[in-house]
Amino acid sequence: MDYVMIYNRIATIRTERGISRKDLADKVNVNYQTIGFIERGDYSPSLELAFDIAAALSVDIATVFSDKPFTPLFGKGDNDESA
Template sequence: MSEPVDRIYNRIATLRADRGVSRRELAEALGVHYQTIGYLERGEYSPSLHLALQIAGYFGVPVEFVFSREPFTPLGSERG
């Protein structure tokens, strides 16, 4: 079965793990329900532009580092 055309991939779980942040802590910082973070991480929900920018800002990275329309390669493989 192919992936949905409108799927948005993300690195939220990876960024959370790297920073030692729980879903609940991230949700509280963003003003959303903690289940929203789970839905985002699993690709079951695409964020609004506002929420995507909030998430990127929270982690201090560009929004395209967190979200993409194409699957991400593992972070370690991008380092040269």
């Protein structure tokens, strides 16, 4: 069986919403270190945990997780048409 890398935006969304790892972990009933492992890609969550994390962040699961790398949310001026 091939291993599929799961990419995520947990840290970005969590930070944007002012939620600590511990607060998110408490909402989904896991240890705060588990959230860190998932954020760094050291651990892939179960499908149930992935849905719980998305719900706790109030976003769709596809906003948080993907099997392909996410493009940056903010470019380095690439789309800036005001110049």
